[in-house]
Amino acid sequence: MAAPEPMLEVLNDAACRGLFAAHEVGRLVVVVDDEPHVFPVNYAFDEDSIVVRTDGGTKLRGATLRRVAFEIDEIEHAPPACSWSVVAHGVGDDITDAVDPASERARELLVTPWAPGERQQWIRIHALAFTGRRLSG
Secondary structure: OOOOOOEEEEOOHHHHHHHHHHOOEEEEEEEEOOEEEEEEEEOEEEOOEEEEEEOOOHHHHHHEOOEEEEEEEEOOOOOOOEEEEEEEEEEEEEOOOOOOHHHHHHHOOOOOOOOOOOOOEEEEEEEEEEEEEEEEO
């Protein structure tokens, strides 16, 4: 008996947001000096924002007031296989010293970096669009 053909499903906005809300590790994508950089990071999700703690450096410089992408995924090989990938496209902002209510609320979210170090800087990504796909079967 032949295995069923895999099905590719485009995820809607609500499904993408639900996946972001249910996970805590993703990849921040920035461009610095015309070079793309991808950083695995812990994050928190709040409505249309992704919040990351970091130190100074390429992540902070590449994300502040610039277009960024943030990706999460899961790959399942065991039957029934179901894999997905979701990307948020948006603008990053350094909210470390911001005093507006949204930034203050974002800094209260639980973001526990797994990499060692202080991680005193906060980046909020205001997501402008979500895209995602799920492969099952």
